[in-house]
Amino acid sequence: MHLKDFITCYCADNISKRQETWSEENSDGRWKKFTYDEIIKRDKTNLDITWIKDESLADLENLPEPDELAQDIIENLEEALNIIRTLNV
Numbered sequence: 001m002h003l004k005d006f007i008t009c010y011c012a013d014n015i016s017k018r019q020e021t022w023s024e025e026n027s028d029g030r031w032k033k034f035t036y037d038e039i040i041k042r043d044k045t046n047l048d049i050t051w052i053k054d055e056s057l058a059d060l061e062n063l064p065e066p067d068e069l070a071q072d073i074i075e076n077l078e079e080a081l082n083i084i085r086t087l088n089v
Helices: 004-009 036-040 066-086
Strands: none
Touching: none
């Protein structure tokens, strides 16, 4: 189940038991609490909050050439179309 960690941390039956897994010592923790004041201070008071760095975006110097990226996209789209065609919808 992809959301098992979320369900465990969410504690729907007793929200007072919710515990964040993120801390200064564990910066890879997936669950972090934010206070009302922290959210209100954000630009436009939105909830688009990110605290985990996406390692795949960190090395922009080593991206494939545009032609190679375009070919990968084409192949992925063709594969998706083939899968859709097999569904007979």
